[in-house]
Amino acid sequence: MAVDYTIRDGVAVITLDNPPVNGLGHSTRLGIVEGIERANDDATVAAIVITGAGKAFGGADITEFNTPKATQEPILVTVIKVLEQSAKPVIAAVHSVAMGGGLELALGAHYRVASKGAQIALPEVKLGLLPGAGGTQRLPRVVGLETALNMIVTGTPVMSEKLAQTALFDEMADGDLLDAAIAFAKRVAANGAPYPNARDRKIEHPNAAGFIQFARNSVAAIAKNFPAPHKCIDAIERGVLEGFERGIALERECFVALVQTPESRALRHAFFGERAAAKIADVPSSTPTRKIEQIGVVGAGTMGGGIAMNFVNAGLPVVLLETKQDALDRGLATIHRNYEAQVKKGKLAQEQVEARMALIRPTLDYADLKQADFIVEAVFEELGVKEQVFRKLDEVAKPGAILASNTSTLDLNKIAAFTQRPGDVVGTHFFSPANVMKLLEVVRGEKTEKDVFATVMQLAKKIRKTAVVSGVCDGFIGNRMIEQYIRQALFMLEEGALPAQIDRAIEKFGFAMGPFRMSDLAGNDIGWAIRKWRYREQPDLHYSRVADRLCETGRFGQKTGAGWYDYQPGKRDAQPSKLVDDMIVAYSREQGIERRKIGDEEIVERLVLSLVNEGAKILEEGIAAKASESIWSI
Known part of the structure; x- marks a missing residue:
């Protein structure tokens, strides 16, 4: 049984015990009902x-998703009714994490006592769903319409102390949570019935209808292609304007409908894929890992600085190495500027910026990397440059240090061979901007030791990256797929489309960013360098040269203020460029290509299928072990 039942000082304690998140699977739900x-x-x-x-x-029991047990009574709605109808007061003692069904369960209790630092959320929208056990109805009644709507539509966790003054929590525990909850339970029991239910509270807001319409307009602008946020608002609105019963009926109706949508199926597939990606067949979870306390980063450019930020954000000190003082100063200034931008957005406090910057030790001397446990290079993507770096690291790094390459295309086995310790060498391919992008490709060389691999996968989790395992090949998984995606987009430029149309079509389909906005963000010079290498090594592979024409004018993207789009100083908004559009049309004319109208459907089909086809090849070749690894690399 996934539930433990004990009695302490006249109070029954029902403890959910279904690791890792005490998922509300069927046995847990049954145990709660039996305990009540x-x-x-x-x-x-x-x-x-x-x-x-x-x-x-x-929280939710993800192992029951899409199985008969998910709908086997008692379902969570039934469990919550049992809590509400209990003749004796039910108190939820909330700690650590209460998300999704876990929060809905707590909302069904008569009272709630919480510890500080608990993460509170209804994240179902991230799976293309809405809360299905009354969350859209009860949460607005205890934290207020505005707070609840923001939490439900975004799925973003909120710390318990930020909700301490709301009716969600009746008491915040200073000491032991269970002791505090039992003492609270005895007090409310002594006062006698009736005991309050969240469903009976009124939602008070000075202009509820107006605020809901404002929220609807905001969601339409940022999530127009995803139905779940809109359905969340529909259910909340019904509960606000027509009462709890009408609201919860619509919530259930919307939940059932959303489960069948392609958007939700895709998001759930990606959700499970992310978790599957961390499991490696021949590297069991019991594999010993190496201690990582000191990080070294070679290269303080855009990529190196972003990589360094990942580690200091996780509290790990970084030695940041450059070859010239001006490059080092420039890199530190960029890191500080990135943090200051977060302060302006309210995401960081000024003291946090100073604390993180203090964790970075700048240096021009390789000898300062001697104590590093993990060293990652982020230098120019050229094998000769990588060779110089790794031969030097092999000289100075202590025994057992992990040497990682951020290479995006080069042969990791050749890089490892530059050292006397190839078993300690691994690929860690961050994506630009490294401090923002969630994906991390962990590239396994022929001689990479299993404990090195296990350590890096663990480290990826610590710096909050989704780690995807790749074998060694040109471009690994992500860049190899993206190269075909970009290649197809460039063909469509010369055939008749323009950058804004292509980006708009694929973004409407659901991609966060189109190929040309993405290229401007990453830097068009990166793709240019890869293409020039392709022209030498694979002269028979056909490419459109229109992107080369762009780069020859110095339009490398956001970092130069101009790329496929124009950018105003200090802003990232992509403005279509007449100069670029004219250049594309002229290029087609020079190549003798008669431009034609290309529809959005053709754009989407060609771009998506280019990814699908290359992903299938990667699986067939064994570069990726699972289809989910290709999904997470795009």
């Missing part, structure tokens, strides 16, 4: 406390 009934039948029990074992209060 048992406590109500016991004359010696005055009240009931529900809490979670370990590092979570509770």
